[in-house]
Amino acid sequence: xxxxxxxxxxxxxxxxxxxxxxxxxxxxxxxxxxxxxxxxxxxxxxxxxxxxxxxxxxxxxxxxxxxxxxxxxxxxxxxxxxxxxxxxxxxxxxxxxxxxxxxxxxxxxxxxxxxxxxxxxxxxxxxxxxxxxxxxxxxxxxxxxxxxxxxxxxxxxxxxxxxxxxxxxxxxxxxxxxxxxxxxxxxxxxxxxxxxxxxxxxxxxxxxxxxxxxxxxxxxxxxxxxxxxxxxxxxxxxxxxxxxxxxxxxxxxxxxxxxxxxxxxxxxxxxxxxxxxxxxxxxxxxx
Amino acid sequence: xxxxxxxxxxxxxxxxxxxxxxxxxxxxxxxxxxxxxxxxxxxxxxxxxxxxxxxxxxxxxxxxxxxxxxxxxxxxxxxxxxxxxxxxxxxxxxxxxxxxxxxxxxxxxxxxxxxxxxxxxxxxxxxxxxxxxxxxxxxxxxxxxxxxxxxxxxxxxxxxxxxxxxxxxxxxxxxxxxxxxxxxxxxxxxxxxxxxxxxxxxxxxxxxxxxxxxxxxxxxxxxxxxxxxxxxxxxxxxxxxxxxxxxxxxxxxxxxxxxxxxxxxxxxxxxxxxxxxxxxxxxxxxx
Numbered sequence: 001x002x003x004x005x006x007x008x009x010x011x012x013x014x015x016x017x018x019x020x021x022x023x024x025x026x027x028x029x030x031x032x033x034x035x036x037x038x039x040x041x042x043x044x045x046x047x048x049x050x051x052x053x054x055x056x057x058x059x060x061x062x063x064x065x066x067x068x069x070x071x072x073x074x075x076x077x078x079x080x081x082x083x084x085x086x087x088x089x090x091x092x093x094x095x096x097x098x099x100x101x102x103x104x105x106x107x108x109x110x111x112x113x114x115x116x117x118x119x120x121x122x123x124x125x126x127x128x129x130x131x132x133x134x135x136x137x138x139x140x141x142x143x144x145x146x147x148x149x150x151x152x153x154x155x156x157x158x159x160x161x162x163x164x165x166x167x168x169x170x171x172x173x174x175x176x177x178x179x180x181x182x183x184x185x186x187x188x189x190x191x192x193x194x195x196x197x198x199x200x201x202x203x204x205x206x207x208x209x210x211x212x213x214x215x216x217x218x219x220x221x222x223x224x225x226x227x228x229x230x231x232x233x234x235x236x237x238x239x240x241x242x243x244x245x246x247x248x249x250x251x252x253x254x255x256x257x258x259x260x261x262x263x264x265x266x267x268x269x270x271x272x273x274x275x276x277x278x279x280x281x282x283x284x285x286x287x
Numbered sequence: 288x289x290x291x292x293x294x295x296x297x298x299x300x301x302x303x304x305x306x307x308x309x310x311x312x313x314x315x316x317x318x319x320x321x322x323x324x325x326x327x328x329x330x331x332x333x334x335x336x337x338x339x340x341x342x343x344x345x346x347x348x349x350x351x352x353x354x355x356x357x358x359x360x361x362x363x364x365x366x367x368x369x370x371x372x373x374x375x376x377x378x379x380x381x382x383x384x385x386x387x388x389x390x391x392x393x394x395x396x397x398x399x400x401x402x403x404x405x406x407x408x409x410x411x412x413x414x415x416x417x418x419x420x421x422x423x424x425x426x427x428x429x430x431x432x433x434x435x436x437x438x439x440x441x442x443x444x445x446x447x448x449x450x451x452x453x454x455x456x457x458x459x460x461x462x463x464x465x466x467x468x469x470x471x472x473x474x475x476x477x478x479x480x481x482x483x484x485x486x487x488x489x490x491x492x493x494x495x496x497x498x499x500x501x502x503x504x505x506x507x508x509x510x511x512x513x514x515x516x517x518x519x520x521x522x523x524x525x526x527x528x529x530x531x532x533x534x535x536x537x538x539x540x541x542x543x544x545x546x547x548x549x550x551x552x553x554x555x556x557x558x559x560x561x562x563x564x565x566x567x568x569x570x571x572x573x574x
Contacts, residue, residue: 125500125501125502125503126502127502127503127504128503144502145499145500145501145502147500174499174500183494184494184496184497184500185500187489187490187491187494187497188490188491188497188498188500188501188502188505189500189502189504189505191486191489191490192486192490192504192505192508192509193504194541194544194548195482195486195508195541196508196563197540197544197559197560197563197564198537198540198541198544198563199478199479199482199537199540200563200566200567201540201559201562201563201566202474202478202533202536202537202539202540203474203475203478203479203533203537204474204475204566204567204569205536205540205566206536207470207471207474208566208569209471210471210474210475211475211566211569211570211571212432212461212571213412213432213434213461213471213472213475213476214412214432214475214570214571215412215413215414215431215432215475215476216412216414216415216573217414217476217479217480217510217511218475218476218479218570219570219572219573220507220508220510220511221479221482221483221507221508221509221510221511222479222508222567222570223504223507223508224504224507224508225560225563225564225567226564226567226568227560227564228564229557229560229561229564230557232560233553233556233557233560236548236556237548237551237553237556240548240549240551243548244545244548244549246489246490247541247544247545247548248545249488249489249492249493250485250486250489250490250541251538251541251542251545252489253484253485253486253488253489253492254481254482254485254534254537254538254541255538257481257484257485257534258531258534258535258538261481261523261524261527261530261531261534262527262531264524264527266520266524269520269523269524270516270517270520272484272488273484273512273514273516273519273520274516275488276483276484276485276487276488276512277484277512277513277514277515277516279487279488279491279492279495279498280487280491280509280512280513281513282491282495282498283498283501283505283506283509284498284499284501285506286503286506
């Protein structure tokens with residue numbers, strides 16, 4: 001049960017827009033304030049009635065909110081934070097939805113602490129290859145894992161407020177350090193994104209007409225390669241040290257598989273695929 | 288519009304079972320005959336009323352059918368074919384659902400020709416990570432691509448009969464040589480299967496607890512790694528020369544990506560991801 005009085009959402013994309021829709025449903029008493037840079041997105045938000053207050057002036061949107069959620073690309077979070085930091089209500093807590101945590105928490109936790117506010121890093125695992133407010137859905141967060149990444153400095157009361165908020169939206173909560181988050185997410189999210197792009201180029205680069213033969217296997221395996229290149233360039237570079245290690249591992253595994261198939265080693269191939277099948281069974285089903 | 292009098296399905300797994308369900312719906316006048324090795328599967332088929340005639344004796348099931356569909360693993364097709372070849376009706380045409388075509392067509396076309404029958408290779412792109420008759424669905428083939436692979440020797444009339452049959456089931460037909468099929472399918476189906484296994488091992492091998500952080504990205508990208516290891520060992524080895532070339536390409540692409548991320552080349556990374564996004568957009572949406 002979350003008792004936030006007023007939520008300010010910065011960045012009205014898929015995640016920010018879905019947040020607004022979800023808050024309307026599960027916390028109908030909570031005021032919704034939205035900031036976006038582009039007037040077009042703000043028009044959609046007003047037309048769909050997603051917010052109680054909207055503005056392209058970040059300082060106006062921040063004023064009075066009890067919970068601030070940064071839902072912009074991670075590369076923009078610092079500049080937005082510097083704009084709003086002296087306009088926050090005394091009890092305001094700040095969180096985000098960014099897919100890297102070490103750099104974001106490392107920067108924003110001390111920044112907000114300098115003004116007497118808590119920043120608690122969050123990462124709801126609820127992205128999509130579709131971007132933008134047009135794809136927003138009230139149930140985007142339902143059943144999704146949400147990773148909260150407090151540090152030794154974070155106030156436990158504020159961590160609980162942020163957790164309560166995500167729980168109210170239907171998320172399955174996980175708590176870990178920003179470092180552990182970046183290590184795990186490099187493997188569970190950034191790795192499949194990067195590899196999907198490589199599979200599309202290897203699969204279709206020489207003969208794009210093969211696309212017409214696609215079954216659900218190729219469709220599902222490469223769905224994430226349809227994601228926004230700008231957004232993913234930022235994410236992969238921001239977490240590059242972990243992503244590089246994970247990609248080195250996938251190259252090693254693929255080379256081993258290649259060697260097994262080349263030497264027609266029936267038994268080793270069956271073991272390789274069976275081990276992957278066993279690990280894959282650990283993944284919880286989707287909502 | 289398909290006018291088959293009687294269809295004999297060999298192998299009551301996901302594909303064979305779904306075939307029976309679909310034929311009942313779209314060709315209600317057509318007799319359905321099913322052969323399976325295991326009595327348990329045959330019991331399910333009788334209980335669900337999927338067939339007009341069932342037996343574990345392949346010769347009895349083949350008798351009188353106008354269309355024979357081999358839906359066993361590719362490694363078993365030859366032995367089943369040898370069992371039934373002298374029991375086929377004079378007008379019988381034989382096809383299959385195997386995911387490799389060069390070896391299957393190369394073996395079975397001359398075999399059936401020696402007894403005066405046509406073998407026309409087919410590959411409906413309608414697999415799933417779920418296997419077995421329990422997962423069978425009447426609409427499995429609806430909207431799926433189905434690749435038919437005639438050779439210079441195949442009778443055009445018989446190719447048309449096989450095409451009409453798949454069209455009646457709702458498939459989108461593609462026609463190409465067995466060689467072209469194996470080349471394209473290595474990239475569009477066998478490659479993502481092999482890579483999904485490598486991604487699971489690289490993603491979860493060192494830290495299986497990361498599975499709990501999974502979002503839809505990892506879930507979809509690795510779904511096919513949940514497939515049956517025995518089945519996929521057979522498929523990957525049967526098409527190994529094409530699969531090895533495709534895997535070499537994916538290793539090269541992944542290494543390039545690795546180099547780009549290591550040297551923090553923002554512009555090259557954006558181009559790499561944008562090129563993949565553009566090619567991915569060629570894939571027709573699922574049914």
